[in-house]
Amino acid sequence: xxxxxxxxxxxxxxxxxxxxxxxxxxxxxxxxxxxxxxxxxxxxxxxxxxxxxxxxxxxxxxxxxxxxxxxxxxxxxxxxxxxxxxxxxxxxxxxxxxxxxxxxxxxxxxxxxxxxxxxxxxxxxxxxxxxxxxxxxxxxxxxxxxxxxxxxxxxxxxxxxxxxxxxxxxxxxxxxxxxxxxxxxxxxxxxxxxxxxxxxxxxxxxxxxxxxxxxxxxxxxxxxxxxxxxxxxxxxxxxxxxxxxxxxxxxxxxxxxxxxxxxxxxxxxxxxxxxxxxxxxxxxxxxxxxxxxxxxxxxxxxxxxxxxxxxxxxxxxxxxxxxxxxxxxxxxxxxxxxxxxxxxxxxxxxxxxxxxxxxxxxxxxxxxxxxxxxxxxxxxxxxxxxxxxxxxxxxxxxxxxxxxxxxxxxxxxxxxxxxxxxxxxxxxxxxxxxxxxxxxxxxxxxxxxxxxxxxxxxxxxxxxxxxxxxxxxxxxxxxxxxxxxxxxxxxxxxxxxxxxxxxxxxxxxxxxxxxxxxxxxxxxxxxxxxxxxxxxxxxxxxxxxxxxxxxxxxxxxxxxxxxxxxxxxxxxxxxxxxxxxxxxxxxxxxxxxxxxxxxx
Numbered sequence: 001x002x003x004x005x006x007x008x009x010x011x012x013x014x015x016x017x018x019x020x021x022x023x024x025x026x027x028x029x030x031x032x033x034x035x036x037x038x039x040x041x042x043x044x045x046x047x048x049x050x051x052x053x054x055x056x057x058x059x060x061x062x063x064x065x066x067x068x069x070x071x072x073x074x075x076x077x078x079x080x081x082x083x084x085x086x087x088x089x090x091x092x093x094x095x096x097x098x099x100x101x102x103x104x105x106x107x108x109x110x111x112x113x114x115x116x117x118x119x120x121x122x123x124x125x126x127x128x129x130x131x132x133x134x135x136x137x138x139x140x141x142x143x144x145x146x147x148x149x150x151x152x153x154x155x156x157x158x159x160x161x162x163x164x165x166x167x168x169x170x171x172x173x174x175x176x177x178x179x180x181x182x183x184x185x186x187x188x189x190x191x192x193x194x195x196x197x198x199x200x201x202x203x204x205x206x207x208x209x210x211x212x213x214x215x216x217x218x219x220x221x222x223x224x225x226x227x228x229x230x231x232x233x234x235x236x237x238x239x240x241x242x243x244x245x246x247x248x249x250x251x252x253x254x255x256x257x258x259x260x261x262x263x264x265x266x267x268x269x270x271x272x273x274x275x276x277x278x279x280x281x282x283x284x285x286x287x288x289x290x291x292x293x294x295x296x297x298x299x300x301x302x303x304x305x306x307x308x309x310x311x312x313x314x315x316x317x318x319x320x321x322x323x324x325x326x327x328x329x330x331x332x333x334x335x336x337x338x339x340x341x342x343x344x345x346x347x348x349x350x351x352x353x354x355x356x357x358x359x360x361x362x363x364x365x366x367x368x369x370x371x372x373x374x375x376x377x378x379x380x381x382x383x384x385x386x387x388x389x390x391x392x393x394x395x396x397x398x399x400x401x402x403x404x405x406x407x408x409x410x411x412x413x414x415x416x417x418x419x420x421x422x423x424x425x426x427x428x429x430x431x432x433x434x435x436x437x438x439x440x441x442x443x444x445x446x447x448x449x450x451x452x453x454x455x456x457x458x459x460x461x462x463x464x465x466x467x468x469x470x471x472x473x474x475x476x477x478x479x480x481x482x483x484x485x486x487x488x489x490x491x492x493x494x495x496x497x498x499x500x501x502x503x504x505x506x507x508x509x510x511x512x513x514x515x516x517x518x519x520x521x522x523x524x525x526x527x528x529x530x531x532x533x534x535x536x537x538x539x540x541x542x543x544x545x546x547x548x549x550x551x552x553x554x555x556x557x558x559x560x561x562x563x564x565x566x567x568x569x570x571x572x573x574x575x576x577x578x579x580x581x582x583x584x585x586x587x588x589x590x591x592x593x594x595x596x597x598x599x600x
Contacts, residue, residue, distance in 0.1 A: 006197050007357045010087045017320075018086075020349035024079040024371040031079055031096070038072050039103045045069075045110040052117040053125065056132035059118070063138045066111060071369055071409045073107070076100055078368045085376055087358035088180040101166055108162040116155045118145060140562070141410055151251040151262070161250065168247075171239035172520035178232065179517065180360055183225045188218050198222060200361035201378035207304055208383055210312035219304040223508035226515055230484050233514040238482035240520045245476045256473040260523035264415050265564045271466065271526055273579045278463040278529075279497075281586040285460055286500035288452060288593045293502075295600050300504040307453070309384075310600070311446045320353055320379060323387045327394060330433030331426060333543050335550065341401060342394055350397065351375040362517070365393040365423075367400025369409050384450060388427050395426035399557050406558035416524060417565040420531025421538065421572075422557060424458060428539035445599035448592050455589045458532040459582070464498045466526035468513060473522065487513055530576055533585040537574045549573065 025031040048062040080100045084093040121129065126146070130139055152158070185198035191211040196202050198221060206218035226233065244256040253259035257268055293301040295310050318326065324346040328339050345351075352359075355378040367373035375393045380386050399422040403412045431451045438444040471490050476482060491513040495505050518525050542549050556572035569576055 005194055007199065007355055010090070010356050010358065013354065013356050016349070017353045018349070019082070019352040019374050019376075021079055021082060021371075021374070024075055024082075024368070028083075028092075028096070031076065034072070035076055035099065035103070038069070038076060041069055041072075042103065042107045042110055045107070045114075049113050050117070052114065053121045056129050056134040059129065060132075060134040060138065062114065063135075063141070066114065067410050069107065073100075073104060074368050075370050077104065078366055078371060078374075082352075082366060082374060082376075085360040086352065087356065088177065088360055089358040101169070105162070105165045108165055109159055112158040112162040113155050115145060115148065115152050116158055118142065119149050119152050137408060138410065147262075147265070151253060151259075153251070157250075161247075168243050171236045171243065175233065175236045175240075175517070175520055178229065178236075179515070181358060183229070185222055185225055188214070188221055190214055199355065201355045201380065204307070204385070205380045205383050207307040208309070208312075208385070210308060212305070215304040215308065216302070219302075219506070220508060223511050226511045227508070230511060230514055234482070234484040234487055237487065237514065237519060238476075241472055241476045241482060241522065244473060244522050255477060257470060257523055264417050264566075266417065266566065267577070270530065270566075270577060271470070271523075274463055274526055274529055274582055275467050275470075277579050277582040277586060278460055281583075281590065282460075282498065282500070284586070284590040284593055285456065285498070286502070288456070288596075289500060289503055291593065291597055291600075301502075302504050302506055303499075303509050304506075309446055310449050311442060316384060317381050318384070318387050319381055321347065323379070323381075323390055326387065326433070327391045327426075327430060330391065330430040331394075333429060333550070334554070338398060338554075342398055345372065345397065346375075346390070346394065351377055353377050353379050355379075363389050363393050365396030365400065367397055367404065369404050369412055373397035373400035373404075385454075388430060388450075388454065391426040391430045392423040395423035398422070402554070402557040403560035407560035407562055411562045412560040414560050415565050417527045417530065418556070418559075418568050420527045421534045421569065424528075424532040424535040425539050425553075427454060427532075428535055429543070432539070432543065441599050445596055448596045448599070452589065452592050452596060455532065455585070455592070459529045459585060459589070460498065462525045462528040464494050465516060465518065466523070466529065468494055469519065469522050469525070530582070533582045534569055534572075534574045534576055536585045536588055537581055538572055541573050 025034065044065055045062075048058070048065070052059050052062060077100050080093065080097040084090070084097045086093070088094070126142075129135055130142060135142065153161070179200075185203070187195040188198045188202075188206060190196050190206065191209055191214050196206065198206070198218060203218055203222050207215055209215050209218075241256075244260070248254075248256045248259035251259060253262065257271060261268055261271065289301055289306070292306065292310055296305060298305060324343065328343045328346070331339055331342065350372050352375070359378065360376060361378065363375070363377050365373060365375050373396070375390075375397055377386070377390065377393070379390070396419055399414060399419060403414055406412075431447065431454070435444060435447050438447055468491060471494075472482060472487070475486070475490075480486070488510040492505070492510045495509055499505060513519070538553060542553050552572050556568055559568045559571070562568075563571070566576055574581055
């Protein structure tokens with residue numbers, strides 16, 4: 001009988017392979033005690049209602065109360081989220097997360113007067129307030145808020161919008177539960193004759209199999225579930241998009257894209273320049289796919305042929321400990337302190353390492369001001385990409401570590417746009433490190449192939465996703481119904497553009513738009529692409545530079561949100577408002593394709 005490998009239940013996972021959440025709360029009972037205390041504080045907002053224009057001291061007191069309340073709420077929310085991620089089918093933690101979300105929604109309603117009252121203060125009085133010493137810790141926050149004046153409604157309207165927060169999250173929550181807990185993909189036989197439980201994580205591992213039949217079976221079986229639920233998922237995705245359109249219109253933005261970019265003070269031209277730059281460089285991607293097809297000796301290339309290394313016989317195994325140590329060694333250009341702190345966290349219990357039944361798919365870092373910067377992984381020792389994923393998430397966690405220790409609470413939480421620079425910067429250093437260790441041309445070709453695929457996945461693929469979001473939101477803004485077939489048609493046309501005329505597109509691939517969790521957080525994925533573009537430039541700057549360049553980069557990690565994202569990046573040494581950064585990154589991609597062809 002073939003050996004059957006099933007995922008362990010959560011209570012079967014070794015303690016040392018799980019994260020230790022005691023930096024947040026000692027246990028669930030401590031969380032509940034703190035939650036009840038926090039919940040009782042919601043009523044504290046009322047004493048400031050109608051008084052924010054009285055004096056700088058009154059406004060400062062309100063902002064301090066709000067900041068302290070949010071800080072306590074963040075700690076509670078992160079703990080509940082991390083516990084729920086351990087097993088998404090565990091109802092106790094889903095209930096805990098629900099309690100927090102409900103209380104946070106009620107708090108948002110109670111605090112909804114703050115922004116309208118501040119914006120109602122006359123410009124002359126506002127200028128005097130900004131000069132007052134009591135408000136010095138909040139001056140940047142207030143200046144940013146004033147940008148929102150055209151997009152902030154009255155007290156009553158803001159309260160109504162705040163009351164909708166739980167309802168507005170429904171589409172994403174339904175998708176998350178369906179995707180992580182309810183979809184069951186069955187078992188697939190791998191190249192060793194083992195029956196592997198097919199999941200989001202093992203799907204990735206199976207697509208790296210050198211056996212094409214294993215890849216094909218996994219691909220086709222995985223998408224059976226999405227075809228069987230395509231109407232439900234199309235409805236949740238359409239609901240998420242309609243939510244974005246509703247809030248953009250309610251707040252007087254010209255489009256959903258404009259509304260999404262506004263908080264980061266990023267002009268839409270940055271988004272459009274990214275798509276235009278990628279379109280210009282697509283011929284290099286087509287050339288790579290043809291190179292891959294020829295070197296793999298395939299008559300036709302399918303999507304399930306694009307993840308396995310071309311030189312698949314060189315795939316290397318890394319235990320968790322080996323992965324941690326090679327990641328830390330690669331980051332030595334960032335200095336002894338960076339590496340010491342990271343190594344202690346990775347080999348200690350910052351990380352929840354391996355997959356178990358019901359565990360949230362993928363990987364993430366979840367830092368907070370008062371707790372360790374935790375990492376969720378579904379680590380597979382046989383997948384080199386998972387070593388790079390660890391480096392990626394470690395970049396986020398160290399960003400959280402530095403910013404929490406360098407900024408006050410109100411300015412520590414960096415935006416996603418700069419977060420993706422810190423994470424992909426680490427991947428660049430890991431790639432450079434492994435190439436220096438390459439023993440021959442074949443090993444170097446293997447690593448170049450991996451970096452090409454990383455750029456393809458992070459800049460080119462994420463830009464395709466970003467274009468899908470832009471098109472579908474524009475369709476909704478034009479009042480066009482977003483049906484199953486409309487989604488699939490839009491996605492199919494993008495697949496044809498991004499994969500080229502000589503690529504074989506299976507029908508299942510049109511369903512891919514129904515399995516991407518990031519689509520429920522619209523206009524997020526473009527930040528991956530811009531982030532890697534910046535990271536390629538900054539990694540070269542740091543490794544070829546000296547102490548000043550390193551200090552610029554560490555200063556960037558320490559910056560939190562103390563400046564706008566594009567200004568933080570300028571300080572680190574790259575200007576993302578210009579198209580040159582993306583063009584430079586894709587020029588690097590083209591040179592890698594050239595070198596790979598020579599080496600193979």
